[in-house]
Structures are given as C-alpha cells and as structure tokens.
Amino acid sequence: MPTTPPPTAPLLAPVASATALIVGAGRGIGLGFVKQLLEEPRITRLYATYRDANSAAELLALSQWQGDRLILFKLDITEEAQIASLADEIKARSGSLHLAIYAVGILHGPDFQPEKSLRSLQSEPLLHYFQVNAIGAALLAKHLMPLLRHGEPSIFAAISAKVGSIGDNHLGGWYGYRASKAALNMLMKTTALEYERRCPQTLVVVLHPGTTATQLSEPFQRNVPPEKLFSVERTVAQLWDVLARLQPGDSGKFFSWDGSELPGRFLSRFMGRPSNFNICQS
Ligand SMILES: NC(=O)c1ccc[n+]([C@@H]2O[C@H](COP(=O)([O-])OP(=O)(O)OC[C@H]3O[C@@H](n4cnc5c(N)ncnc54)[C@H](OP(=O)(O)O)[C@@H]3O)[C@@H](O)[C@H]2O)c1
Numbered sequence: 001m002p003t004t005p006p007p008t009a010p011l012l013a014p015v016a017s018a019t020a021l022i023v024g025a026g027r028g029i030g031l032g033f034v035k036q037l038l039e040e041p042r043i044t045r046l047y048a049t050y051r052d053a054n055s056a057a058e059l060l061a062l063s064q065w066q067g068d069r070l071i072l073f074k075l076d077i078t079e080e081a082q083i084a085s086l087a088d089e090i091k092a093r094s095g096s097l098h099l100a101i102y103a104v105g106i107l108h109g110p111d112f113q114p115e116k117s118l119r120s121l122q123s124e125p126l127l128h129y130f131q132v133n134a135i136g137a138a139l140l141a142k143h144l145m146p147l148l149r150h151g152e153p154s155i156f157a158a159i160s161a162k163v164g165s166i167g168d169n170h171l172g173g174w175y176g177y178r179a180s181k182a183a184l185n186m187l188m189k190t191t192a193l194e195y196e197r198r199c200p201q202t203l204v205v206v207l208h209p210g211t212t213a214t215q216l217s218e219p220f221q222r223n224v225p226p227e228k229l230f231s232v233e234r235t236v237a238q239l240w241d242v243l244a245r246l247q248p249g250d251s252g253k254f255f256s257w258d259g260s261e262l263p264g265r266f267l268s269r270f271m272g273r274p275s276n277f278n279i280c281q282s
Pocket residue numbers: 024025026027028029030050051052053055056075076077078103104105106132159160161162208209210211212213214215216217
C-alpha cells in the first residue's frame with residue numbers, strides 16, 4: 001500500500017480543468033467516488049448516473065447544493081440508447097471527458113441469488129449478470145471514445161472483482177458473477193488494445209476494490225474478518241490512489257486496491273510462458 005497518496009491523479013495533472021463521469025453513482029462505491037471527486041478542485045465538472053431514484057437519495061441531495069458542478073442523469077446500463085444519450089449530453093455540455101469510472105454491478109437481487117451449484121443455473125439471471133457487469137462497461141467505452149479522445153490524458157476505469165479470476169477460482173459457485181467479471185476483464189483488455197490505436201492518450205484499466213461494506217456484499221459479510229471489510233470511504237481513497245499512480249504504459253492492466261497488479265496466471269500456465277494479459281487474473 002503506497003504511503004503518501006497524491007491529491008490528484010498526476011496523469012491528469014497537466015489538465016487545468018478536468019471533467020469526470022461516474023456511472024452507477026446512486027449508492028455504494030460509485031457514490032463514494034462522487035464525494036471524493038467533489039473534493040478535487042481540478043475536477044470542475046462531474047457527471048454522475050443513477051438508475052433508481054429511491055436508492056439514490058443521498059446523491060440527489062448532494063446535487064441540490066453543487067449547482068452546475070455535479071450533473072446527474074438517470075441511466076439503466078442495459079439500455080444502449082440511454083448510454084448514447086448520456087454521451088450526447090456530455091458532448092453538448094462539456095465537449096470532452098478526462099475520467100470515466102464504471103461502478104455498476106450486481107451480485108444478488110430481489111429475485112436472484114449467486115448460484116451455489118449447476119442445479120440452480122438459469123439463463124435469464126445469467127444473461128442479466130453479463131448485461132450489467134460486463135456488457136454495460138463495453139457499451140459505455142464504445143459511446144465515450146469520442147469524448148475521451150482529445151489532446152489531454154484521460155482514464156477509463158471499470159470496477160471488476162478478483163473472484164472473476166479463472167486462475168484464482170478454487171471455491172466454485174457464483175457462476176454468473178464470476179463469469180461476468182471474467183468477461184468484463186476481457187472486454188476491457190480488448191477495449192484497451194483498440195483505444196491504444198484509436199484513442200492513444202486514454203488509459204483503460206480494471207480495478208479490484210476489495211470487500212467493501214455496501215449492499216452488494218451485505219449478505220456475505222459475516223465471514224469476512226473486520227480488517228478485510230473496507231468502508232466505502234477507505235475503498236474509494238485506495239482506488240483513487242491507484243488511479244493517481246497510473247503510468248502511461250498501464251493501459252489494459254488489472255489493479256488491486258493496494259496498487260498491486262493482478263497477473264494473468266491462467267494464460268501463462270496454459271501457454272507455458274509469462275503472459276502480458278495482465279487483467280485475466282481476477
Ligand atoms: N462491495 C464489494 O465488496 C465489492 C467487491 C468486489 C467488487 N465489487 C464491485 O464494485 C462495483 C460497485 O459495487 P458496490 O459494492 O458499490 O455495490 P452496490 O452498492 O450494490 O452498488 C451497485 C450500483 O450498481 C447500480 N446498478 C445495478 N444495476 C444497474 C443497471 N441495470 N443500470 C445502472 N446501474 C445499475 C446500482 O444502482 P441501483 O441503486 O439503481 O440499483 C448501484 O448504484 C461493482 O461492480 C461490484 O461488482 C464490489
């Protein structure tokens with residue numbers, strides 16, 4: 001864990017006035033990022049999306065006294081037309097983006113739970129995992145590319161999870177969540193390669209936040225030792241520190257909350273040589 005967190009992402013340091021977007025900001029880690037970025041004077045315009053107003057009361061209240069600095073959009077990530085409209089709106093208002101964070105994710109819901117065995121697999125919840133946890137991020141990267149492509153540096157970060165690691169899967173279970181996070185990692189790696197060609201000043205990275213006390217982890221916190229269950233504030237500070245330390249060659253990598261890079265053990269084992277597919281590990 002790095003000791004002295006820099007105040008603002010140095011990669012963005014040359015940017016006098018940065019524009020950021022948090023997708024999935026209604027609660028949890030996404031909401032934490034909104035609060036963090038509002039503390040950063042260099043972020044002069046912050047866009048944030050929420051899906052359900054009922055669970056986004058704190059975000060909606062925040063926007064009341066932030067004026068034009070914090071602009072909210074209602075967005076369901078499973079609707080591509082809404083993602084396209086979001087990009088159009090940001091283009092019309094700001095013209096460009098310097099930072100986009102995908103903080104959307106599902107693990108359980110009112111009518112589905114992570115699967116413990118093959119017996120409980122059903123295609124509909126599986127598809128929903130993929131749509132929300134993986135496909136949404138790729139569609140966002142598709143629609144944001146013109147906004148991230150400009151003369152200044154920019155970052156596209158998606159929050160994944162270590163349980164998406166194929167090589168690290170020793171326990172089994174959670175088929176849909178694990179598989180959708182593995183898909184997210186591959187979609188982001190592939191996006192990073194295309195961005196390198198078409199949008200070379202943008203770094204595309206994937207982040208593992210560590211177990212964090214949010215609604216997503218709530219039913220599974222019982223067996224987590226207290227020192228391994230992070231508050232949202234701690235997680236966001238740690239991930240912000242990771243983003244702050246990104247270097248120009250980091251695109252396509254998967255970073256854990258402590259700044260360590262999660263390596264691609266699965267591929268290197270099968271290919272018999274070190275792999276640079278860094279984000280396949282989790
Ligand atoms: N918490 C952890 O321990 C942990 C560990 C590893 C990885 N992660 C990852 O971290 C990310 C953030 O999770 P969190 O812990 O902050 O969870 P959370 O508190 O449950 O927040 C999830 C967010 O995703 C949004 N969302 C869900 N479905 C959506 C949809 N169809 N369209 C748009 N937004 C949607 C939710 O909006 P609504 O309020 O409208 O539902 C909510 O804002 C996720 O990718 C998660 O997998 C979390």
